[in-house]
Amino acid sequence: xxxxxxxxxxxxLTLIAVVVVGARRPRHAExxxxxxxxxxxxxxxxxxLNQPPLSVFLRTIExxxxxxxxxxxxxxxxGSLYFLYGHLFHAVxxxxxxxxxxxxxxxxxxxxxxxxxxPPLPTDETIERPLDEILA
Numbered sequence: 001x002x003x004x005x006x007x008x009x010x011x012x013l014t015l016i017a018v019v020v021v022g023a024r025r026p027r028h029a030e031x032x033x034x035x036x037x038x039x040x041x042x043x044x045x046x047x048x049l050n051q052p053p054l055s056v057f058l059r060t061i062e063x064x065x066x067x068x069x070x071x072x073x074x075x076x077x078x079g080s081l082y083f084l085y086g087h088l089f090h091a092v093x094x095x096x097x098x099x100x101x102x103x104x105x106x107x108x109x110x111x112x113x114x115x116x117x118x119p120p121l122p123t124d125e126t127i128e129r130p131l132d133e134i135l136a
Contacts, residue, residue: 098126
């Protein structure tokens with residue numbers, strides 16, 4: 001009789017553990033896959049005098065396989081270049097997109113840029129060629 005009480009106790013504890021653990025888990029795949037909202041993590045270059053040229057910084061992002069958005073400004077002009085694991089896949093500069101937007105940003109003088117590691121990434125893919133071919 002004591003053995004059956006011990007087995008019943010173990011089964012009861014197991015069921016309680018399953019209920020407690022199961023109650024904290026997401027009920028839908030969307031909840032499981034949803035990323036928590038965090039404040040953006042930024043890497044700001046200190047000043048335009050200490051920043052490497054934009055083309056060098058682009059290659060660094062590619063080499064380090066970074067994901068995020070590089071925001072470039074010069075005067076009143078702005079541009080954004082989007083990377084996914086070091087692959088440049090989208091660029092916007094004013095009304096231009098794609099490779100022409102990248103070339104526009106590369107032509108600016110006295111630029112400042114900041115890399116945001118946690119931006120909302122666009123779904124558009126406007127760049128098909130590798131970064132090395134664009135920079136050549």
